[in-house]
Amino acid sequence: MSETSREWPRPKIRPRKAEVRNDQIFETAARLFYEKGYAATSLQDLANAVGLQKGSLYYYIxxxxxxxxxxxxxxxxxxxxxxxxxxxxxxxxxxxxxxxxxxxxxxxxxxxxxxxxxxxxxxxxxxxxxxxxxxxxxxxxxxxxxxxxxxxxxxxxxxxxxxxxxxxxxxxxxxxxxxxxxxxxxxxxxxxxxxxxxxxxxxxxxxxxxx
Amino acid sequence: MSETSREWPRPKIRPRKAEVRNDQIFETAARLFYEKGYAATSLQDLANAVGLQKGSLYYYIxxxxxxxxxxxxxxxxxxxxxxxxxxxxxxxxxxxxxxxxxxxxxxxxxxxxxxxxxxxxxxxxxxxxxxxxxxxxxxxxxxxxxxxxxxxxxxxxxxxxxxxxxxxxxxxxxxxxxxxxxxxxxxxxxxxxxxxxxxxxxxxxxxxxxx
DNA sequence: ATGAATTTCTGACGATCGGTAGATCGGACG
DNA sequence: CGTCCGATCTACCGATCGTCAGAAATTCAT
CATH class of the missing domain: 1.10.357.10 (Tetracycline Repressor, domain 2)
Structure with a gap:
């Protein structure tokens, strides 16, 4: 029906850093924001979900x-x-x-x-x-x-x-x-x-x- | 078009306590939850909005x-x-x-x-x-x-x-x-x-x- | 194997959160 | 005037929050 449907590149939270983790953090964050809401999602939740320590997230964000x-x-x-x-x-x-x-x-x-x-x-x-x-x-x-x-x-x-x-x-x-x-x-x-x-x-x- | 439209009574957060404040707290909370979301709305926000101290809210809720x-x-x-x-x-x-x-x-x-x-x-x-x-x-x-x-x-x-x-x-x-x-x-x-x-x-x- | 770069962890900070306890105020009533 | 009680305030608690600095671990090219 439409060929205007290309894939969108993941936004680079921080360029040039490990792409896999970047994507994983982005998608997990989106899912958690969806499930619990932004304010109710703690960085601890996100860290647990991606298998990192809370502080380590700040290497990417x-x-x-x-x-x-x-x-x-x-x-x-x-x-x-x-x-x-x-x-x-x-x-x-x-x-x-x-x-x-x-x-x-x-x-x-x-x-x-x-x-x-x-x-x-x-x-x-x-x-x-x-x-x-x-x-x-x-x-x-x-x-x-x-x-x-x-x-x-x-x-x-x-x-x-x-x-x-x-x-x-x-x-x-x-x-x-x-x-x-x-x-x-x-x-x-x-x-x-x-x-x-x-x-x-x-x-x-x-x-x-x-x- | 429809006569099934009666007014709904405000739910009594705590019965028998000052009705005006009760309604005010209920409606203000609904508005704040709507504007900022539940998690992002602090009881301090609510207290400010209704003109009470935070602790005083617990007389009603x-x-x-x-x-x-x-x-x-x-x-x-x-x-x-x-x-x-x-x-x-x-x-x-x-x-x-x-x-x-x-x-x-x-x-x-x-x-x-x-x-x-x-x-x-x-x-x-x-x-x-x-x-x-x-x-x-x-x-x-x-x-x-x-x-x-x-x-x-x-x-x-x-x-x-x-x-x-x-x-x-x-x-x-x-x-x-x-x-x-x-x-x-x-x-x-x-x-x-x-x-x-x-x-x-x-x-x-x-x-x-x-x- | 060595050293540099990248990635992760540790431990702490100040702020803010929801919630609690006790004091205080003011009007109603005897 | 004294007492009572609904309503509000003040001060504080422990927990959790986002954030950061610096050390430790890992990866990788040479």
Whole structure:
């Protein structure tokens, strides 16, 4: 369905240091932040999980906050690029919309640890970074709303929908994935993304028969 | 649209003690848990917010955990009763479904502080209580899935939908409300609930024209 | 085998946390 | 006026937190 799906490099918490440990710490931190929340996850927990002493973590990280930043920024970067590539590839507004929602949903499933932290732990980040995240989120939502309005003008999308509410609705469908998705189930992230983005689009279509 | 909407009494953190302070502490705690998360909210924060000394809080509460329990249980009780009243009032499966989603959405908007804590801070609760919450959630989702299947058999709902995924989708639309709703906006919780439950139902309808 | 570089451990620090005990305040009531 | 009691404050405890400096261990090229 989409070939815009390359793999994202792990953010380097500290460049040039042991890559394996770096990745392990990043992924374990994301998982713990997801399971217990950022504030409730102690560096002792993280050290135990990766098999290091608490102090040894500081060879790889600068602070606990920077660790959350690394996790959060992984999702942040995704949404920045998704917004930038929004209008590419052409097609009708509805087709463009479904393409974006599909990519969004697939990322949300494949990286549900990161996505959960991105949405739940924003308040623990620095004020400046919070503002950047909010700006990115607003730009992303605005581009979705623009597509909804274009679709309404083209008659592809139900005219009686409030674009703001409708976008919140479809975003909720996708951003809820991390609450229930677990790898190893019957469906792959791609299949889930295809089904949910299709259902989301369905919620926007005009009714063809009487109500 | 629904007259099942009575007001819910504040849970008594400690009965017979000054009600005003009780309510104030409950609501402030819910707001702080929502804003900063349970673990990141110190009793000092709460004491400052209500204008008391930290130690004085223990005249009203038994522990910090019990405070989260009180907040969480407010939402938990709602879902228990919503599940129990699911099949009442009659109507087609789709009508019953929309009625439940409407009530769900309205609660999510009116009590978005509580709802956010209910979904985000589950891991901070005792294991036994977590199990009760999960059981309630599963029963609720099962009753929604049952309605979707009945609707599919009756031809009201698109037959090609996976009931599990479809229910997760509509629940996401509603449970995402606390991320964007703020009181004082243009729309009331009732209006938001009406629009979103309608959009959710739309996402389930069979397409009448070709695809 | 040697030495440098990388990785990990030890042990401590100041701060903050949830929680407790006892003193204090002020109004109600006899 | 004295007593009582609900409500609040003050002061403190032990535990845990994130962080750091420096030593120890390990790895690796030469």
């Amino acid at each position: 600068d602070s606990k906050k920077d660790l959350l930043f690394a996790v959060t920024d992984y999702a942040h970067t995704f949404f920045v690029e998704l917004t930038q590539n929004a209008e590419a590839e052409g097609g009708t507004p509805l087709q463009t919309l479904e393409r974006m929602l599909y990519q969004h949903a697939r990322f949300a499933a494949e990286h549900f640890h990161v996505t959960a932290a991105f949405y739940n732990e924003r308040s623990a980040l620095s004020d400046e970074y919070q503002e950047r995240i909010v700006a990115t989120r607003d730009a992303y939502e605005a581009s979705l709303r623009r597509l909804v309005r274009s679709g309404q003008e083209a008659g592809e999308i139900a005219a009686d929908l409030d674009p703001r509410l409708a976008v919140f609705g479809v975003l909720g469908m996708l951003n809820w994935i991390h609450q229930w998705y677990r790898p190893g189930g019957e469906l792959t992230p791609s299949e889930i993304a295809a089904a949910l983005s299709r259902q989301a689009v369905r919620s926007l279509l005009p009714r063809t028969d009487a109500d | 038994d522990s910090k955990k019990d405070l989260l329990f009180a907040v969480t249980d407010y939402a938990h009780t709602f879902f228990v009763e919503l599940t129990q009243n699911a099949e009442a009032e009659g109507g087609t499966p789709l009508q019953t479904l929309e009625r439940m989603l409407y009530q769900h959405a309205r609660f999510a908007a009116e009590h978005f502080h509580v709802t956010a804590a209910f979904y985000n801070e589950r891991s901070a609760l005792s294991d036994e209580y977590q199990e009760r919450i999960v059981a309630t959630r599963d029963a609720y989702e099962a009753s929604l899935r049952r309605l979707v299947r009945s609707g599919q058999e009756a031809g009201e709902i698109a037959a090609d939908l996976d009931p599990r995924l479809a229910v997760f989708g509509v629940l996401g639309m509603l449970n995402w409300i606390h991320q964007w709703y703020r009181p004082g906006g243009e729309l009331t919780p009732s209006e938001i609930a009406a629009a979103l439950s309608r959009q959710a139902v739309r996402s389930l309808l069979p397409r009448t024209d070709a695809d």
